Amino acid sequence: MPRGYLRLREMLEGILSREELDALPRRWQVIGDVLLVRIDNVLEEHWSEIGDAFLTLYPWVKGVAIDCGVHGRLREPDIRVIAGEVGETFHRENGCIFKLDPSKVIFSPxxxxxxxxxxxxxxxxxxxxxxxxxxxxxxxxxxxxxxxxxxxxxxxxxxxxxxxxxxxxxxxxxxxxxxxxxxxxxxxxxxxxxxxxxxxxxxxxxxxxxxxxxxxxxxxxxxxxxxxxxxxxxxxxxxxxxxxxxxxxxxxxxxxxxxxxxxxxxxxxxxxxxxxxx
Missing domain, CATH: 3.40.50.150 (Vaccinia Virus protein VP39)
Structure with missing residues:
Protein backbone atom coordinates (compact mmCIF):
# COMPACT_ATOMS: atom_id res chain seq x y z
CA MET A 1 0.00 0.00 0.00
CA PRO A 2 1.25 3.54 -0.71
CA ARG A 3 2.61 5.22 2.40
CA GLY A 4 0.51 8.35 1.87
CA TYR A 5 -2.67 6.28 1.72
CA LEU A 6 -1.79 4.45 4.94
CA ARG A 7 -1.18 7.74 6.74
CA LEU A 8 -4.41 9.23 5.39
CA ARG A 9 -6.34 6.14 6.47
CA GLU A 10 -4.82 6.29 9.95
CA MET A 11 -5.81 9.96 10.33
CA LEU A 12 -9.43 9.22 9.39
CA GLU A 13 -9.95 6.13 11.53
CA GLY A 14 -12.81 6.78 13.93
CA ILE A 15 -14.37 9.22 11.45
CA LEU A 16 -14.95 6.89 8.51
CA SER A 17 -16.32 3.36 8.58
CA ARG A 18 -14.13 0.46 7.49
CA GLU A 19 -15.88 0.37 4.12
CA GLU A 20 -15.32 4.11 3.68
CA LEU A 21 -11.67 3.79 4.69
CA ASP A 22 -11.26 1.11 2.04
CA ALA A 23 -12.71 3.55 -0.53
CA LEU A 24 -10.13 6.26 0.17
CA PRO A 25 -7.98 7.23 -2.85
CA ARG A 26 -4.58 5.57 -3.19
CA ARG A 27 -3.06 8.37 -5.27
CA TRP A 28 -3.33 12.10 -5.81
CA GLN A 29 -1.24 14.88 -7.33
CA VAL A 30 0.34 17.96 -5.83
CA ILE A 31 0.78 20.93 -8.18
CA GLY A 32 2.71 23.68 -6.43
CA ASP A 33 0.71 24.24 -3.24
CA VAL A 34 -2.52 22.68 -4.55
CA LEU A 35 -3.54 19.04 -4.08
CA LEU A 36 -5.89 17.46 -6.63
CA VAL A 37 -7.54 14.11 -5.91
CA ARG A 38 -10.29 11.91 -7.30
CA ILE A 39 -12.61 10.63 -4.56
CA ASP A 40 -15.32 7.97 -4.76
CA ASN A 41 -18.84 9.40 -4.52
CA VAL A 42 -19.52 7.09 -1.57
CA LEU A 43 -17.33 9.45 0.48
CA GLU A 44 -19.18 12.65 -0.48
CA GLU A 45 -20.49 13.38 3.02
CA HIS A 46 -16.91 13.23 4.34
CA TRP A 47 -15.23 15.43 1.71
CA SER A 48 -14.54 18.18 4.25
CA GLU A 49 -12.87 15.82 6.74
CA ILE A 50 -10.80 14.22 3.98
CA GLY A 51 -9.72 17.64 2.71
CA ASP A 52 -8.67 18.74 6.20
CA ALA A 53 -6.71 15.49 6.61
CA PHE A 54 -4.80 16.23 3.40
CA LEU A 55 -3.94 19.72 4.67
CA THR A 56 -2.50 18.12 7.82
CA LEU A 57 -0.66 15.49 5.79
CA TYR A 58 0.90 18.15 3.53
CA PRO A 59 1.49 21.29 5.64
CA TRP A 60 2.69 23.34 2.65
CA VAL A 61 -0.50 22.71 0.67
CA LYS A 62 -2.94 25.64 0.72
CA GLY A 63 -5.89 24.05 -1.02
CA VAL A 64 -7.41 20.63 -1.74
CA ALA A 65 -9.81 20.03 -4.63
CA ILE A 66 -11.57 17.08 -6.22
CA ASP A 67 -10.52 16.53 -9.82
CA CYS A 68 -13.74 15.98 -11.77
CA GLY A 69 -12.04 15.77 -15.16
CA VAL A 70 -11.57 18.01 -18.18
CA HIS A 71 -14.28 19.28 -20.50
CA GLY A 72 -14.66 21.08 -23.79
CA ARG A 73 -12.41 21.89 -26.70
CA LEU A 74 -10.49 24.37 -24.53
CA ARG A 75 -9.53 21.55 -22.10
CA GLU A 76 -10.94 23.35 -19.06
CA PRO A 77 -10.56 21.61 -15.68
CA ASP A 78 -13.62 20.79 -13.57
CA ILE A 79 -12.70 20.86 -9.88
CA ARG A 80 -14.49 21.20 -6.53
CA VAL A 81 -12.58 22.75 -3.63
CA ILE A 82 -13.07 20.81 -0.38
CA ALA A 83 -10.46 22.45 1.88
CA GLY A 84 -8.45 25.66 1.91
CA GLU A 85 -8.17 27.84 -1.20
CA VAL A 86 -7.12 27.04 -4.76
CA GLY A 87 -5.59 29.74 -6.93
CA GLU A 88 -2.41 30.67 -8.75
CA THR A 89 0.64 28.65 -7.79
CA PHE A 90 4.16 27.87 -8.99
CA HIS A 91 5.02 24.28 -9.89
CA ARG A 92 8.64 23.22 -10.34
CA GLU A 93 9.85 20.15 -12.19
CA ASN A 94 12.77 19.07 -14.39
CA GLY A 95 14.56 22.39 -13.88
CA CYS A 96 11.55 24.40 -15.08
CA ILE A 97 9.01 26.61 -13.32
CA PHE A 98 5.35 26.80 -14.30
CA LYS A 99 2.91 29.44 -13.12
CA LEU A 100 -0.72 28.31 -13.32
CA ASP A 101 -4.10 28.22 -11.64
CA PRO A 102 -5.23 24.55 -11.44
CA SER A 103 -8.85 25.70 -11.24
CA LYS A 104 -8.53 27.28 -14.70
CA VAL A 105 -5.93 25.26 -16.66
CA ILE A 106 -4.85 21.63 -16.71
CA PHE A 107 -1.52 20.18 -15.61
CA SER A 108 -0.85 16.46 -15.14
CA PRO A 109 2.17 15.47 -13.01
Whole structure:
Protein backbone atom coordinates (compact mmCIF):
# COMPACT_ATOMS: atom_id res chain seq x y z
CA MET A 1 0.00 0.00 0.00
CA PRO A 2 1.25 3.54 -0.71
CA ARG A 3 2.61 5.22 2.40
CA GLY A 4 0.51 8.35 1.87
CA TYR A 5 -2.67 6.28 1.72
CA LEU A 6 -1.79 4.45 4.94
CA ARG A 7 -1.18 7.74 6.74
CA LEU A 8 -4.41 9.23 5.39
CA ARG A 9 -6.34 6.14 6.47
CA GLU A 10 -4.82 6.29 9.95
CA MET A 11 -5.81 9.96 10.33
CA LEU A 12 -9.43 9.22 9.39
CA GLU A 13 -9.95 6.13 11.53
CA GLY A 14 -12.81 6.78 13.93
CA ILE A 15 -14.37 9.22 11.45
CA LEU A 16 -14.95 6.89 8.51
CA SER A 17 -16.32 3.36 8.58
CA ARG A 18 -14.13 0.46 7.49
CA GLU A 19 -15.88 0.37 4.12
CA GLU A 20 -15.32 4.11 3.68
CA LEU A 21 -11.67 3.79 4.69
CA ASP A 22 -11.26 1.11 2.04
CA ALA A 23 -12.71 3.55 -0.53
CA LEU A 24 -10.13 6.26 0.17
CA PRO A 25 -7.98 7.23 -2.85
CA ARG A 26 -4.58 5.57 -3.19
CA ARG A 27 -3.06 8.37 -5.27
CA TRP A 28 -3.33 12.10 -5.81
CA GLN A 29 -1.24 14.88 -7.33
CA VAL A 30 0.34 17.96 -5.83
CA ILE A 31 0.78 20.93 -8.18
CA GLY A 32 2.71 23.68 -6.43
CA ASP A 33 0.71 24.24 -3.24
CA VAL A 34 -2.52 22.68 -4.55
CA LEU A 35 -3.54 19.04 -4.08
CA LEU A 36 -5.89 17.46 -6.63
CA VAL A 37 -7.54 14.11 -5.91
CA ARG A 38 -10.29 11.91 -7.30
CA ILE A 39 -12.61 10.63 -4.56
CA ASP A 40 -15.32 7.97 -4.76
CA ASN A 41 -18.84 9.40 -4.52
CA VAL A 42 -19.52 7.09 -1.57
CA LEU A 43 -17.33 9.45 0.48
CA GLU A 44 -19.18 12.65 -0.48
CA GLU A 45 -20.49 13.38 3.02
CA HIS A 46 -16.91 13.23 4.34
CA TRP A 47 -15.23 15.43 1.71
CA SER A 48 -14.54 18.18 4.25
CA GLU A 49 -12.87 15.82 6.74
CA ILE A 50 -10.80 14.22 3.98
CA GLY A 51 -9.72 17.64 2.71
CA ASP A 52 -8.67 18.74 6.20
CA ALA A 53 -6.71 15.49 6.61
CA PHE A 54 -4.80 16.23 3.40
CA LEU A 55 -3.94 19.72 4.67
CA THR A 56 -2.50 18.12 7.82
CA LEU A 57 -0.66 15.49 5.79
CA TYR A 58 0.90 18.15 3.53
CA PRO A 59 1.49 21.29 5.64
CA TRP A 60 2.69 23.34 2.65
CA VAL A 61 -0.50 22.71 0.67
CA LYS A 62 -2.94 25.64 0.72
CA GLY A 63 -5.89 24.05 -1.02
CA VAL A 64 -7.41 20.63 -1.74
CA ALA A 65 -9.81 20.03 -4.63
CA ILE A 66 -11.57 17.08 -6.22
CA ASP A 67 -10.52 16.53 -9.82
CA CYS A 68 -13.74 15.98 -11.77
CA GLY A 69 -12.04 15.77 -15.16
CA VAL A 70 -11.57 18.01 -18.18
CA HIS A 71 -14.28 19.28 -20.50
CA GLY A 72 -14.66 21.08 -23.79
CA ARG A 73 -12.41 21.89 -26.70
CA LEU A 74 -10.49 24.37 -24.53
CA ARG A 75 -9.53 21.55 -22.10
CA GLU A 76 -10.94 23.35 -19.06
CA PRO A 77 -10.56 21.61 -15.68
CA ASP A 78 -13.62 20.79 -13.57
CA ILE A 79 -12.70 20.86 -9.88
CA ARG A 80 -14.49 21.20 -6.53
CA VAL A 81 -12.58 22.75 -3.63
CA ILE A 82 -13.07 20.81 -0.38
CA ALA A 83 -10.46 22.45 1.88
CA GLY A 84 -8.45 25.66 1.91
CA GLU A 85 -8.17 27.84 -1.20
CA VAL A 86 -7.12 27.04 -4.76
CA GLY A 87 -5.59 29.74 -6.93
CA GLU A 88 -2.41 30.67 -8.75
CA THR A 89 0.64 28.65 -7.79
CA PHE A 90 4.16 27.87 -8.99
CA HIS A 91 5.02 24.28 -9.89
CA ARG A 92 8.64 23.22 -10.34
CA GLU A 93 9.85 20.15 -12.19
CA ASN A 94 12.77 19.07 -14.39
CA GLY A 95 14.56 22.39 -13.88
CA CYS A 96 11.55 24.40 -15.08
CA ILE A 97 9.01 26.61 -13.32
CA PHE A 98 5.35 26.80 -14.30
CA LYS A 99 2.91 29.44 -13.12
CA LEU A 100 -0.72 28.31 -13.32
CA ASP A 101 -4.10 28.22 -11.64
CA PRO A 102 -5.23 24.55 -11.44
CA SER A 103 -8.85 25.70 -11.24
CA LYS A 104 -8.53 27.28 -14.70
CA VAL A 105 -5.93 25.26 -16.66
CA ILE A 106 -4.85 21.63 -16.71
CA PHE A 107 -1.52 20.18 -15.61
CA SER A 108 -0.85 16.46 -15.14
CA PRO A 109 2.17 15.47 -13.01
CA UNK A 110 1.37 11.91 -14.11
CA UNK A 111 2.90 12.78 -17.50
CA UNK A 112 6.26 13.77 -15.99
CA UNK A 113 8.19 10.83 -17.46
CA UNK A 114 6.98 11.72 -20.95
CA UNK A 115 7.81 15.40 -20.47
CA UNK A 116 11.33 14.52 -19.31
CA UNK A 117 11.78 12.23 -22.34
CA UNK A 118 10.65 14.92 -24.77
CA UNK A 119 12.85 17.53 -23.08
CA UNK A 120 15.93 15.65 -24.33
CA UNK A 121 14.84 15.73 -27.99
CA UNK A 122 14.75 18.37 -30.69
CA UNK A 123 18.20 19.92 -30.40
CA UNK A 124 18.91 22.28 -33.34
CA UNK A 125 15.52 21.44 -34.89
CA UNK A 126 12.41 23.35 -35.92
CA UNK A 127 9.62 22.09 -33.64
CA UNK A 128 5.84 22.53 -33.68
CA UNK A 129 3.86 22.07 -30.44
CA UNK A 130 0.26 21.96 -31.67
CA UNK A 131 -1.42 21.91 -28.23
CA UNK A 132 1.04 23.86 -26.12
CA UNK A 133 -1.09 24.53 -23.04
CA UNK A 134 0.99 26.40 -20.47
CA UNK A 135 4.20 25.02 -21.98
CA UNK A 136 4.25 21.45 -20.65
CA UNK A 137 6.44 20.15 -23.49
CA UNK A 138 7.78 23.31 -25.13
CA UNK A 139 9.46 24.85 -22.10
CA UNK A 140 11.42 21.76 -20.92
CA UNK A 141 12.52 21.11 -24.52
CA UNK A 142 13.60 24.73 -24.97
CA UNK A 143 15.58 24.73 -21.71
CA UNK A 144 17.31 21.38 -22.10
CA UNK A 145 17.49 20.46 -25.81
CA UNK A 146 17.74 24.01 -27.22
CA UNK A 147 15.96 23.65 -30.60
CA UNK A 148 16.39 26.33 -33.25
CA UNK A 149 12.80 27.35 -32.67
CA UNK A 150 9.52 26.08 -31.25
CA UNK A 151 6.19 27.30 -32.56
CA UNK A 152 3.82 26.77 -29.61
CA UNK A 153 0.13 27.04 -30.53
CA UNK A 154 -2.63 27.21 -27.89
CA UNK A 155 -6.37 27.74 -28.34
CA UNK A 156 -7.39 28.49 -24.73
CA UNK A 157 -6.70 32.19 -24.02
CA UNK A 158 -6.18 31.58 -20.29
CA UNK A 159 -3.65 28.80 -20.94
CA UNK A 160 -2.02 30.99 -23.57
CA UNK A 161 -1.56 33.78 -21.03
CA UNK A 162 0.26 31.39 -18.70
CA UNK A 163 2.29 30.05 -21.65
CA UNK A 164 3.57 33.54 -22.43
CA UNK A 165 4.39 34.17 -18.77
CA UNK A 166 6.12 30.80 -18.35
CA UNK A 167 8.26 31.44 -21.43
CA UNK A 168 9.45 34.62 -19.72
CA UNK A 169 9.95 32.96 -16.31
CA UNK A 170 12.13 30.27 -17.89
CA UNK A 171 14.09 32.71 -20.12
CA UNK A 172 13.36 30.91 -23.40
CA UNK A 173 11.93 33.85 -25.36
CA UNK A 174 14.65 33.37 -27.97
CA UNK A 175 13.41 29.85 -28.79
CA UNK A 176 9.64 29.67 -28.25
CA UNK A 177 7.22 31.64 -30.39
CA UNK A 178 3.74 31.50 -28.77
CA UNK A 179 0.73 31.72 -31.05
CA UNK A 180 -2.89 32.01 -29.90
CA UNK A 181 -5.45 30.20 -32.02
CA UNK A 182 -6.53 26.93 -33.63
CA UNK A 183 -3.67 24.67 -34.70
CA UNK A 184 -5.89 23.25 -37.45
CA UNK A 185 -5.65 26.64 -39.19
CA UNK A 186 -2.32 27.96 -37.93
CA UNK A 187 0.04 25.00 -38.39
CA UNK A 188 2.37 25.76 -41.34
CA UNK A 189 2.89 22.91 -43.82
CA UNK A 190 6.29 21.37 -44.54
CA UNK A 191 8.15 23.48 -41.98
CA UNK A 192 9.14 21.28 -39.03
CA UNK A 193 11.56 18.53 -38.10
CA UNK A 194 9.43 17.47 -35.14
CA UNK A 195 5.72 17.83 -34.28
CA UNK A 196 4.25 17.29 -30.82
CA UNK A 197 0.56 16.42 -30.60
CA UNK A 198 0.10 16.24 -26.82
CA UNK A 199 -3.71 16.19 -26.82
CA UNK A 200 -5.66 13.00 -26.17
CA UNK A 201 -8.27 13.78 -28.84
CA UNK A 202 -5.63 14.70 -31.41
CA UNK A 203 -6.86 12.30 -34.11
CA UNK A 204 -9.01 14.94 -35.80
CA UNK A 205 -5.85 17.07 -36.21
CA UNK A 206 -3.58 14.25 -37.33
CA UNK A 207 -3.53 15.28 -41.00
CA UNK A 208 -2.36 18.80 -40.07
CA UNK A 209 0.34 17.29 -37.86
CA UNK A 210 1.65 15.09 -40.66
CA UNK A 211 1.52 17.87 -43.24
CA UNK A 212 3.49 20.17 -40.90
CA UNK A 213 6.57 17.91 -41.15
CA UNK A 214 9.28 18.75 -43.67
CA UNK A 215 9.15 16.88 -46.97
CA UNK A 216 12.56 15.34 -46.33
CA UNK A 217 11.23 13.82 -43.13
CA UNK A 218 10.55 14.40 -39.47
CA UNK A 219 9.28 12.90 -36.24
CA UNK A 220 5.67 12.95 -35.05
CA UNK A 221 4.79 12.45 -31.36
CA UNK A 222 1.11 11.53 -31.43
CA UNK A 223 -0.90 11.15 -28.19
CA UNK A 224 -4.22 9.35 -27.88
CA UNK A 225 -6.57 7.96 -25.24
CA UNK A 226 -7.19 4.42 -26.38
CA UNK A 227 -9.15 1.46 -24.96
CA UNK A 228 -6.65 -1.05 -23.61
CA UNK A 229 -8.01 -3.75 -25.93
CA UNK A 230 -7.16 -1.57 -28.95
CA UNK A 231 -3.61 -0.74 -27.83
CA UNK A 232 -1.29 -0.39 -29.69
CA UNK A 233 -3.06 -1.16 -32.96
CA UNK A 234 -5.52 1.74 -33.17
CA UNK A 235 -3.15 4.72 -32.82
CA UNK A 236 -0.52 3.02 -34.97
CA UNK A 237 -2.93 2.18 -37.78
CA UNK A 238 -4.46 5.65 -37.70
CA UNK A 239 -1.06 7.14 -38.44
CA UNK A 240 -0.08 4.54 -41.03
CA UNK A 241 -3.41 4.67 -42.89
CA UNK A 242 -3.41 8.46 -43.06
CA UNK A 243 0.22 8.55 -44.21
CA UNK A 244 -0.64 6.12 -46.98
CA UNK A 245 -3.55 8.26 -48.15
CA UNK A 246 -1.29 11.34 -48.14
CA UNK A 247 1.47 9.59 -50.09
CA UNK A 248 3.87 9.56 -47.14
CA UNK A 249 6.18 6.84 -45.88
CA UNK A 250 5.79 6.06 -42.17
CA UNK A 251 8.09 4.13 -39.86
CA UNK A 252 6.84 3.54 -36.31
CA UNK A 253 9.76 4.10 -33.96
CA UNK A 254 8.11 3.52 -30.61
CA UNK A 255 4.74 3.10 -28.90
CA UNK A 256 4.54 3.93 -25.20
CA UNK A 257 1.97 3.73 -22.43
CA UNK A 258 2.17 7.07 -20.63
CA UNK A 259 -0.31 6.10 -17.91
CA UNK A 260 -3.73 4.63 -17.23
CA UNK A 261 -6.17 7.36 -18.17
CA UNK A 262 -9.37 5.73 -16.90
CA UNK A 263 -10.57 2.18 -16.17
CA UNK A 264 -9.77 0.19 -19.30
CA UNK A 265 -8.37 3.24 -21.10
CA UNK A 266 -4.70 4.10 -21.69
CA UNK A 267 -2.89 7.32 -22.51
CA UNK A 268 -0.60 6.24 -25.35
CA UNK A 269 2.01 8.06 -27.41
CA UNK A 270 3.36 6.96 -30.79
CA UNK A 271 6.69 8.16 -32.19
CA UNK A 272 6.65 7.95 -35.98
CA UNK A 273 9.21 8.99 -38.59
CA UNK A 274 7.37 10.31 -41.64
CA UNK A 275 8.68 11.52 -44.99
CA UNK A 276 7.59 12.10 -48.57
CA UNK A 277 7.29 9.03 -50.80
CA UNK A 278 10.17 9.19 -53.28
Missing amino acids: GNLTERVRISKLGGDEDVLDMFAGIGYFSIPMAKHARPRRILAIELNPISFGYLVENIRLNHVEDIIQPLLGDCARLSPEGAFDRVIMGYLDAYQYLEQGIRALKEEGGILHYHESVPARLYPERPVMRIMDLCKSLGRVCEIKQVRKVKKYAPGVLHAVVDAEIYENA
